[in-house]
Amino acid sequence: MSAAYNEYVLATSLEQGWLKKEQADQVRVLITANPKVAALDLMEDQQLLAGEHVAMLRSLIEQAAGAEAGQDSSVVRAYLQTAVEMGASDLHLGPDAPALVRIHGQLSPLEGDGARYLTKEETEQLARSFLLPKQIARVEEHGSFDFCYEAEGLARFRTSVVRQRRGWESVFRVISNKIRTMDELGLPAVLKTLTRYHNGLVLVTGAVGSGKSTTLASMVDHINRERKDHIITLEDPIEYVFQPAGCQVSQREIGANSASFSSALRAALREDPDVIMVGEMRDLETISLAISASETGHLVLGTLHTSTAARTLDRLLDVFPIEQQAQIRTMVSESLRGIVCQQLIPRKDGHGRMLALEVLVNNPAVGNLIREAKTFMLPGVMQTGKKLGMKLMDDSLQELLDQGMITGEEAYRRAENKKAFATGLAGGAR
Numbered sequence: 116m117s118a119a120y121n122e123y124v125l126a127t128s129l130e131q132g133w134l135k136k137e138q139a140d141q142v143r144v145l146i147t148a149n150p151k152v153a154a155l156d157l158m159e160d161q162q163l164l165a166g167e168h169v170a171m172l173r174s175l176i177e178q179a180a181g182a183e184a185g186q187d188s189s190v191v192r193a194y195l196q197t198a199v200e201m202g203a204s205d206l207h208l209g210p211d212a213p214a215l216v217r218i219h220g221q222l223s224p225l226e227g228d229g230a231r232y233l234t235k236e237e238t239e240q241l242a243r244s245f246l247l248p249k250q251i252a253r254v255e256e257h258g259s260f261d262f263c264y265e266a267e268g269l270a271r272f273r274t275s276v277v278r279q280r281r282g283w284e285s286v287f288r289v290i291s292n293k294i295r296t297m298d299e300l301g302l303p304a305v306l307k308t309l310t311r312y313h314n315g316l317v318l319v320t321g322a323v324g325s326g327k328s329t330t331l332a333s334m335v336d337h338i339n340r341e342r343k344d345h346i347i348t349l350e351d352p353i354e355y356v357f358q359p360a361g362c363q364v365s366q367r368e369i370g371a372n373s374a375s376f377s378s379a380l381r382a383a384l385r386e387d388p389d390v391i392m393v394g395e396m397r398d399l400e401t402i403s404l405a406i407s408a409s410e411t412g413h414l415v416l417g418t419l420h421t422s423t424a425a426r427t428l429d430r431l432l433d434v435f436p437i438e439q440q441a442q443i444r445t446m447v448s449e450s451l452r453g454i455v456c457q458q459l460i461p462r463k464d465g466h467g468r469m470l471a472l473e474v475l476v477n478n479p480a481v482g483n484l485i486r487e488a489k490t491f492m493l494p495g496v497m498q499t500g501k502k503l504g505m506k507l508m509d510d511s512l513q514e515l516l517d518q519g520m521i522t523g524e525e526a527y528r529r530a531e532n533k534k535a536f537a538t539g540l541a542g543g544a545r
Contacts, residue, residue, distance in 0.1 A: 121146055121154040124172055133168045134158070153252055191245050195266050195287060197225060204289055204324070206272075208242075210235035210282035219468055220324075220461050235282025242276050242283045254278060263290070263352040263368075273354055290354045294336045295329065302330065305474055305504025306455060310338050313389070315452035316409035318396075318431075320421045326459050326470065327418050328354050328394075334416060335392050339364060344389035349379045351394055362390075369394070376401045384408055393417040399434045406443065409450040423508060423531065424454040424475035424497070425490045440488075448482035456508060458529055460521050469520050471529070473508035476500065494531075509535060 125142060128134035134142075142163070146152050155172055158164045164172070194214055198206040203216035206225070213230035215222045224230040233241075243251055245264060253260040259277040264287065266272065273288040297306060309317050319327050319334075332355040339346060340360045348357070351369035358364075365386070373379035376393060377400035383391055384404070396402050396417045409415040421427040428447070435443045456473040475481065480496045497505040512526045516536075527536040 124154045124158075127172060128158070128164065128168070131168070133164055138163055191241050191285075192266050192269065194225065195272065196269055198287070199270055199289060201225070206287040206289075207284070208233060208238055208286075209279075209284035210238045219465065220459065238285070239283040242285050246276065250276075254283070261352060262370075263354065271354070271356070273352060291329075294332050294355050294357070297333045297337055300330065300333055301470060302333065303472065303474065303504060303506075305453070305476060306330075306334060307337060308504070309453045309455075309476075310334050310341070310414075312414050312452050314409060314412050314414055314450070316406065316447070316450050317414070317416050317452050318419060318427055318454045319416070319457070320419045320427050320454065321457045322420060322422065324459070325457050327457065330455065330457060331392060331416060331418060332357075335390070336360075338362065338390055338414075342389075345387055346390040346392065347383045347386060347388045348392040349373070349376055349383065349394055350392075351376070377404060380404045380408070384413075388413055390414045390416070395419075396431075402431060402434055406446055406450060410446060414452075421456065422458075423456055424473055425493045427454050427456065428485060428490045428493075444486050444488060448477075448485040451477045451482075451485070453477060458508070460512075460515065460525050460529065462520055463522050469515050471508060471511040471515060472506060473497075473511065474504055474506045476503045476505050478503060507531075512536070 125134070125139045129136065129139055142154055142157055145157060146154050155169065159169050191208070194206060194208065198216045201216055201218060203218050203225075205217040207215040207217075207222070209215075211232055211234075213232055214225040216225045242254070246254070246260075250260050250262065254276050255278075259275065261273075261275045264272045264274040270292060271290040273290055275286045277284050277286075317334075319331050321327050335346060335348065336355075336357060338344070339357055339362045342361055344362050346357070346362050346364045348364070348366045349369065350366065352371075353366050353368045357366065367373055367379050367383070369376055369379060373382065376395060376397065380391065380393060380401060381404060391405075391408060391413055393401065393405055393415065394417075396405055396419055405415050405417055419427055419430055421430050432440055432443055432447065454473075454475040458471045459468040460471055461468055475493065475497060478496075478500065480500075481493065484490060484492050484496065494507055497507050509530050509532050512521070512530055513535075515521045516523060516526045523536065527533055530536045
């Protein structure tokens with residue numbers, strides 16, 4: 116907590132007669148020795164204030180912060196509004212750099228060439244202007260804070276505030292208020308088939324910024340409109356807000372509503388779910404619970420940061436101890452429904468990005484390779500499984516290249532089999 120807020124807490128406590136002067140002096144000594152400690156938390160821990168006085172002070176602090184933010188956060192809102200109007204996916208407000216926006220995957224100054232650089236004092240002030248006191252305390256104590264920020268009447272933003280070497284930096288990812296349908300996104304029909312299962316595991320994978328959240332949201336929304344079930348989403352933070360259509364939809368935010376993905380998933384299994392969406396399967400316990408849930412009558416949708424179906428399965432299985440892997444491979448071979456790997460590639464004409472997809476659909480041949488730990492042979496099975504909707508990433512890239520939608524350089528950079536794309540690249544035909 117900042118020195119200003121600590122002094123505000125002490126001054127208010129003295130004025131109200133809740134705290135004696137010698138107690139206030141003692142608190143000042145303690146927080147001077149340890150600047151990371153907030154005066155209010157210290158007084159609460161030491162039982163220097165009654166519970167009702169602590170609650171009143173917290174309310175006063177948030178009101179004061181709200182009034183201050185109302186004056187200063189208008190600058191942040193103006194930046195965000197400009198970014199949205201430009202069609203940007205991200206806004207960066209960092210020290211020793213101009214305000215930056217990401218458009219079609221490329222960063223550029225929001226105000227054009229020659230834009231003024233922000234100072235570290237400005238970026239810290241901007242961050243503090245839209246954060247609540249408890250969020251500021253998180254940044255000061257832990258060095259970062261991730262949450263979903265809503266600019267009323269404008270949009271919602273997945274937001275990360277960090278203290279880096281040069282100062283405070285805020286990064287905003289624009290979240291559309293409208294959940295685009297699978298048809299609007301141009302997703303293949305086989306993905307709709309994957310949403311119709313009533314149990315099993317469906318994984319959507321790709322690098323950061325590859326559109327996983329958008330694809331996953333469209334799949335969940337499709338289930339919401341087609342079925343009469345209970346959907347639980349576990350997210351960090353909540354991005355798209357689902358309005359119940361045919362389904363009851365419960366959304367839980369990690370950090371705010373639950374300590375971790377694993378604890379949230381364990382609790383969700385006791386809430387009579389039909390469909391569970393796990394925003395990120397990042398550790399052994401979460402992955403283990405997800406696989407178990409997919410086997411016991413739940414459809415589980417999850418994400419991983421992998422680039423191909425084979426690597427996804429290897430990542431999924433390799434987190435388990437060696438002695439458990441044979442059993443887990445058998446479980447996954449039976450519960451897996453499909454894997455969707457995706458990339459967003461800049462268009463050749465510079466207007467937007469194109470979606471390239473790899474799709475694996477489980478069948479007896481795929482299941483057998485998973486059980487026998489022969490995932491390196493999956494591309495061959497996927498080549499012969501096109502009638503089931505399977506597609507390799509290289510085939511998707513080749514289609515986009517043949518349609519003139521992407522350049523040969525982009526296809527080559529992103530291909531698995533680079534030799535297949537090297538000839539056209541060298542000859543200049545692509």
